[in-house]
Amino acid sequence: MAEHPVSGSAVTGAAAAGPALDARLVVDRAGFRLDLELTAAPGEVVALLGPNGAGKTTALRALAGLAPLGGGRLALDGTVLEDPAAGVHTPAEDRPVGVVFQDYLLFPHLSALDNVAFGLRCQGLSRRAARAAAEPWLERMGLAEHASARPGRLSGGQAQRVALARALAVRPRLLLLDEPLAALDARTRLEVRAQLRRHLAEFEAVAVLVTHDPLDAMVLADRLVVVEDGREVQQGPPAEIARRPRTDYIARLVGLNLYQGTADGHRVRLADGPVVVAADELTGPAFVAFPPSAVTLHRERPESSARNVWRVRVAGLDRHGDQLRADLSGELPLAADLTPAAAAELGLAPGTEVWAAVKAAQTHAYPA
Template structure:
C-alpha cells in the first residue's frame, strides 16, 4: 500500500541543510525528535507549506504538493493538512465554535455547515459546553483541545502537531496526553508529532524518526530505538550510557585505557550501552576485581527521582544512579575519586 505521506524534505537555509526522507502510512503516528537546531521545525514548516522545499518532493495521498524540480508548489491553504501549533494560535476575537469552524469555512463550506461541523467536533473533544467561550476564558488543556478540533475538522490527510503539550502544566499534560492519544487512534489519516519530549513520543507515536544536524540518525518503533540507541542524543533520550568501540568477542575497546567485557559476542565496530542504574560506585577498587572496573572522578551530582544522578569523568564519561543512603555512605562530592563497576551481564552490545 502506498504511504499517505511520501516525502524527501530538502531545505537549505544559510549554512544549514535539512535532508530528511519521510514516509507515513494511513492511521500511523510518527514522532519526529531531535535536539534544538536539528531541523524539526524546518521539517514541519516544509510539510505545512510555510517553507518551500529547495529540492526533493512532497506527495500527499498520491498528489504532488511540492516538487521544486518541476517548479510545482501548493500554498498552505490548499494542502490537505491540519496543524496544531505549540501555542495553539487560536483567534482571540472568535469563540471556540468559530475557531473550529474557521477550517471548514476556509475549505469552502458555508457558514451554517461549518458551524454544525465545528459543534460536532467540540462535542467529540468534550467541549460542547464551551462553544461560546473565547480563548482567554479557556484553560490550557481546553485551548489545546479546541486547536485539535480545528485541525481535525477539515478531515486532513496529514495532521501536524508541533509540541502540542509543551505549554501545559504537569497534571494537565497527563490528562491531555491521554485524550490526544484517543483522538490520534481514531484519526484515519497520517499524523506527525514534532516533540523534544521522549514520553510524549513513546506514548503517542507508532514510530520514531530521530534527526540531528538535519539528517535522520535513527528510526524505528519505540522498543527498537530504546534498546539500541545509535547516537549520544538518543542514548540520553532513553536514559542510557552509550559508547562506540571495536569488539573482539566478549570485549569491546571503548578507550585506549578501557576495554569493557560484554555479554554479547561481536567483532568489529560496535556500540555498548548500559543504564545508569547498572553502575556501582566504590571508594576503592572493588574486591574480586570485576573485569569492568575503572577509576573515575565525580564531576557532578543532581537529584534524579528518588535517587542521585552522579556524573563521572575518567576513561569514559558515565552517569550513575545511587540512592541517597549510598551517596552519604560514600561521602560523594564533586572532585572526589571513586571506582566505577559494571557487570558484563548488565551491558548491551550491538553492531555500529
C-alpha cells in the same frame, strides 16, 4: 485514561498499498541544510525527535507549505504537492493538511465553537453549516459545554483540545503537531497526552509530531525519526530506539551510557582504550550501552563479580527524580544513579574519587 500502544493493524494493512506520505524535504537556509526523507503509512504517527536546531520545525513547515522546498519532492496520497524540478508548488492553504501549533494560535475574539468552525468556513461552508459540522468535534473532545467560551476562559488542556478539534474538523490527510504539549503543566500534560493518544489512534490519515520530549514521542508515536544537523541519524519503533541508540544525543535522551568501539567476543575495546565486557557476543564495529542504574559506586575497589570496574572521579551531582545522578569522569566517563542516602554514605562530592562497577549481564552490545 491509561496510555496504551496502538494495535498497529491499520498501519500494517495500509502499508501494503504504499506510503500515504512520500517526501524528500530539502530546505536551505543560511548555514544550514535540511535533507530528510520521510514516509508514512495511513494511520501511522511519526515523531520527529532531535536537539534544538536539528531541523524538526523546518521539516514541519516544509510539509505544511510554509517553507518552500529547494529540492526533493512531496507527495501525499499519490498526489504531488511540491516538486521544484517540475515547477509544482501547492500553496499551504490548498493542502489537505491540519496543523496544531505549539501555542495553539486560537483566535481570541472567537468562541471555541467558532475557532473549530474557522477552517470549515475557509473551505466555503456557510457560518451555520460550519458551526453545525464543528459541534461534533467539540463533543468528541469533551468540550461541548465550553462551545461558547473564548480562549481566554479555557485552561491550557482545553485550549489544546480546541486546537486539535480545529485541525481535525477539516478532515486533513496529514496532521502536523508542533510541540503540542509543551505549553502544559506536568499534571495537565499527563492527562492531555492520554487523550491525544486516543485521538491519534482513531485518526485514519498520517500524523507527524515534532517534540523535544522523549516521553511524548514514546507514548504518542508508532515510529520515531531522529534528526540531527538536518539529517536522519536513526529511525524505528520507540522500543528499538530506546534499546539500541546510535548517537550520544539519543543515549542521553533515553538515559543510557553509550560508547562505540570494536567487539571481539564479549569484549568491546573503545576507541580511547578501555575495554567493556558485555553480555552479547559480537565481532567488529559495535556500540555498547548500559543504564546509569546499573552502575554501583565504591570507595574501595570492589571484590564483587562485576566484570567492569573503573577508577573515576565525581564531576557533579544532580537531582534526578527521587535519586541523584552522578556525573563521573576518568578512565571511562559515565553517569550513575544512586539514592541520596547512598551518596551520603559514600561521602560523594565533586572531586571525590571512587570505583564504578557494572555487571556484564547489564551491559549490552550491538552492531555499529
